[in-house]
Amino acid sequence: MPASIAFLSVEGMVRGPLQSVAIVGGGPAGSALAVYLGRAGKKVVLFDKGNRPPIIVGESLVPATVPFLAELGIEDEVRAYSTFKEGATFVFNSEESLSFKFEEVRKARTKYSYNVPRDKLDASIAAMAEGSGAQILRESAGLVREAGSDRVVLDSETLARTEGFLGGPPDLIVDASGRRRLLPNLLELPFEAGPRKDTALFAHCEGVGQVIEGNVHTDTLSHGWSWRIPLPGKMSVGFVVNSEHLKTLGVSPEEQFDGILAREPVIKAWGAEPRRLTDVLKYTNYQLVSKRGFGEGWVLLGDSLGFVDPVFSSGLLLAFDGAKSLSEAILAGGDSRAMQRYEQRARRHIRTWQKTIDHFYNGRLFTLFKVGQVVRHTPVGRMLDFHFRRHLPRVFTGEASASRYSPALVDFMCRYALMENDPDLLAIH
Ligand SMILES: Cc1cc2nc3c(=O)[nH]c(=O)nc-3n(C[C@H](O)[C@H](O)[C@H](O)COP(=O)(O)OP(=O)(O)OC[C@H]3O[C@@H](n4cnc5c(N)ncnc54)[C@H](O)[C@@H]3O)c2cc1C
Known part of the structure; x- marks a missing residue:
């Protein structure tokens, strides 16, 4: 179903003005929204189940995220635990590479960015959300679908936990549950899957060289590409590889990751001896965009609405930009027109990245x-x-x-x- 039909089918279903909001998911998208709404005096409960892996993808930030860090009031804190980043480097083979500095970009508003340890970044935003008046519940939230409709409510146990604060069911549920996609899965919302069927393997390493210190590096591999994201004292390394090829390298993610590390010609030019410091995390089927963005009493935000691909580090920007524009829609009353404006902007943003990423591949x-x-x-x-x-x-x-x-x-x-x-x-x- 095209998105425009989805807009029409939900016309008039989100009622305003909205006073209380339950946010499911305390990643960058959910927590940033909690900051914006909390500051505006809305009653906000944010659930985050918190059992995340020890290392989390989403460590390279594009410069356009920096104004959001400043607006959220966390840039100084982020700078203290992150790597300052002046540009990006693309390595095509052992001889050819291309680097650019963000400050060379004509009329750039922000001429730098950061590579961030994600656990710390998420904690900074969540602390700011709490300071802004949101109630943070470090628990899993459950949703139920009302029979015969696409209306979704908090399950009774989850609702009971909000009672002292909200005093009744929230006016709006925001699904910011990331790639878990709690609400889209519950409602079986149609989605569009992207063209790539790669697998991403991710670990932290030491002994990995850099062409330009601090830059995010993207290297072309024989069956995919890799990222090098310099973090304080270590290097985040990711391999985004053709899933069929990966099977030839071993069974476990560790065997596959180490196989690429040992055999890939372009990695030999990384210098030193790369060594893995952590287990390997594996991601598949991440190119997914929901064809509906909101409905009766609910709205999707961040990866839950859609994620395209890791290659140009667009995820956190989409999360922050989406949080900001959703907060504006809610503060404008949260009616269908306001929600449509939010969804249209988010979709345009996702589409742009998709096209640019297609031209990378x-x-x-x-x-x-x-x-x-x-x-x-x-x-x-x-x-x-x-x-x-x-x-x-x-x-x-x-x-x-x-x-x-x-x-x-x-x-x-x-x-x-x-x-x-x-x-x-x-x-x-
Ligand atoms: C391989 C890979 C590499 C990437 N690299 C980058 C990068 O370098 N830069 C970049 O900007 N982006 C990157 N991204 C994308 C980025 O990680 C995401 O876009 C970003 O984390 C989305 O933020 P979010 O808040 O929507 O979701 P998330 O960060 O996933 O947060 C969702 C939160 O919801 C919680 N949750 C889920 N279900 C429930 C529940 N039922 N109850 C309570 N809490 C719940 C989870 O525990 C989690 O804390 C990458 C993605 C992939 C797959």
Whole structure:
């Protein structure tokens, strides 16, 4: 069902004004929303079951998240426990790489970012939510579907825990349960799965070199790509690999991860001797976007609404931006029109990242960069370069990823401006 039909079918179903909100999930999306609503004087209960793995993905932040950290009042704290990041490096093979500094981006509002230990970041936002007046319950929340409808309520046990604070059922339930997708699964909401069927393996390591200190590094592998995210005293390493190929490397995630670490040619150039410090976490089927974003008394936020792909670190930005615009929709009364505005923005944002990410995988994006490096030395190229340097990189830093023009320009250029170059040479297989 197309999203526009979904909008129409729920017209008028979310009633306002909303005074009390139950948020399920205390990741960046849920906790940031709790801060915004708590500050505005809404009654907010946030549930987080808390049994997360010892290391959590989502450690590389794009520069456009920094204003959110500042607005949430946690940037100084985050800076103290994170790695300061000035740019990004892409390694295509043992000889070729491309680095850019965020400060080189013309008209950039934020010229730096951070790589964060996620457990600490989540704790900082949750503490701010508590300080803003939200009640944080470190427990699992349960939802039930009302028979014959798509209305969802807190189950009786969960509701009982909110009573002293909310004094009755919440006006709105926000599902920010991440990839657990509690509410979409309960309502069996239709979703769109992305084109990639990769597996991501993730661990913390030591002995891993860097091309430029602090930068987030993306390396092309023979059957996928990898990330290197420098954290204080260690390196987050992830391999996003073709799931069929992975089976040839062993059975356990550790065997597979160590197999890539030992055999992949581009990793030999990382220097030193990479050693794994933690167990390996495995992620599959993460490219998933729900076709409905809200309904009677409920709304989806963050990964629960949709996540595209790890490659350009868009997840936390989508979480913060979604939290901010959902808070605005709720404070504007929370009626269907306000919720539609929230959902439309979130979907546009997700779509932009999806297109840009598609052009990463099909090789067009970096072919375009290479063409640009040659063309910019011609007289016409110099003029165009001035324009592109403002728009193209700002899609990756996140500053223009929710806008219309810059992402459309990237898409257009990736499709029609590669001249005679074969994008397949830089495609991820
Ligand atoms: C392999 C991989 C790598 C990634 N790397 C990056 C990156 O480098 N940078 C980036 O920005 N993004 C990255 N992401 C995406 C990022 O991790 C997510 O987009 C982000 O964490 C989403 O935040 P969230 O608040 O929506 O969900 P989450 O962070 O998943 O938080 C959801 C919370 O809900 C809780 N919860 C679930 N069910 C219940 C329940 N019933 N009751 C109570 N609590 C519940 C969970 O315990 C959890 O704390 C990556 C994703 C993947 C898969």
